[in-house]
Amino acid sequence: MTIDDLRVFAAVCRAGSLSAVARELNCTQSAVSQHVKRLEREVGLALIERHPRGVVPTTAGSLLRTAVATGLGGIDHALHRIAELSRGEGGSVRITTGATSIRHFMSAAVVDFRRRFPRVSLEFQTEVSSRSCLESLNAGRVDLAWITLGAPARGIDQQPVVDLPWVLAVTAGDPLAARARISPADLQDARLIGLPQNSVSRSQVESWLGKSGIRPVFDTSVADWDTAILLTELGLGHAVVPALPQWQGPGHPGLRLLPLPDLPALTAGWAVRDWENLGPLARAFADTVAAHCGREAPPAVDPETA
Template identity: 35%
Template sequence: MLDVRRLQVLRAVVTGGSVSAAATALGCTPSAVSQQVAALEKETGTALLERAGRGVRPTAAGHLLAEHAVVVERQLAEAGAALADLLAGRSGSLTVRYFATAGAALVAPAVAAFRREHPRVRLDLGMTDPEDPLRDVLGGGADLALVVRPHRSEHRGLRLVHLLDDPYRAVLPKGHPLGTKRVLDLADLAGEPWVGSERPGPCLDAVLDACAAAGFRPGFAVDSEDYPTAQGFVAAGLGVALVPLLGLARPHPGVTVRKVRTPEPVRAIHAAVRDSARSRPVLAHLVTALRETAGGGAGSGEGGRGPRLSR
């Protein structure tokens, strides 16, 4: 492999027409220039300069290498500029994983805002693995994943950045007697048949833990693992359900949605990032966009009013 510095010296000699002119342009002595050219000739095994009056001119080989030196210098300059853009967060790429309700209500508006500020950053957006949403981040396949905070939240090499708390709402069939109350105590639902809206995991844990705190365990008459289907079962009169607010962007026309208290079930949504990637400016910019979107309210399930979501 040819020495880049020696190629640059040769180009300076060819451009200036003499060793002394090259030395002046490079800020070094003529002897140092001659030594670099001699080393390059030894490296290539051929003469690169020949005498021409008081100066020198390139041989065919010298002319060829001088032309390539121009290309090398341009590529080095481009590499330096690209590295500066990457380190400043103006370019690069990010792989982002998310779950459905967070994708629609949080990721989409955050990514739109991010792209306006960072149009040259490439984004690979996709769904998380519902069985193991942290796997891609821990394995290096994703830079960031949106997750509901698990009970075991300590993962070596991983940081969870809190984005928002997503409260659950009671979903009742239209005309249900409890629908006359503006706010329900969670214990009001203890004797009702339930429609499950969550698959096993931290979201279902949040529901079951809240019910346990209210002194009961829900009796599930129907199991469903997505919010639209759960609402359909509730509308058909098969039971009541708890659905997080982000899952109620489009309430079923056959249901009534009410707030719940004592306690109010909440799922905490976080951005999961590797500790080793936290210093990347482009990733920090995306996390900021997500937090700003979350702080402004995302989604609505109650009369079109967006909730105030805490950071």
């Protein structure tokens, strides 16, 4: 088997489609199929099953996919670091995060980092969930993942950066708007705007409400926190979201953010494959974001002396 066979197999498992991978690699579907068949001949078992809507890995295929993700991720990470070293300061940092995280957590840090390292490119890859970010990190497609921290992930180091207290977002004319704080009982039968499915933030909110015996109505759902705030301002319901500074002030005159002190804070921060082997430029960017968020990350590494 070759590294190309393994790369194509991993791409097929990720996309669930031979034709999609063929389009991605600008080759024929037959060429993609040949990569998979070579692996199947090598291991002596079928690795994928074909279904009307695409392909899925078999039990053997799932085992190989996990091993490939870990192994190729390490190789890609090493090659990226070698290329970075060969270019000196003119390298790149690859970051994955949610669609709105750059604005809320990184805008000042991006400006600061670019001023210090004008020749370094920042490559952002947006994902819909922290789980997707971790998959990209584990596959070696990125150096850093900004996530909401949840359960430990095998082979991943998670570094907390900022704690985010929760608030209930309501319109200024809502009956709850005059409250100094919100308790779980205040949310009984409330119409809540649902946070992204399978996200850490939604799981934490639903777990807290369930333990409190509260059953609100989720009749609207969104893909990110900013959209939840927009729909709240439009009068479509209430939103339980982290308290972010950009939502306060003259830009949102009709919005009220009411503290939910009983709901444990949500923690956001960095995930990496290995802090000790993280490239100096990526480490510098992670430290810059942490500094602007007000909490120290692991000790900084100077890219010019590393």
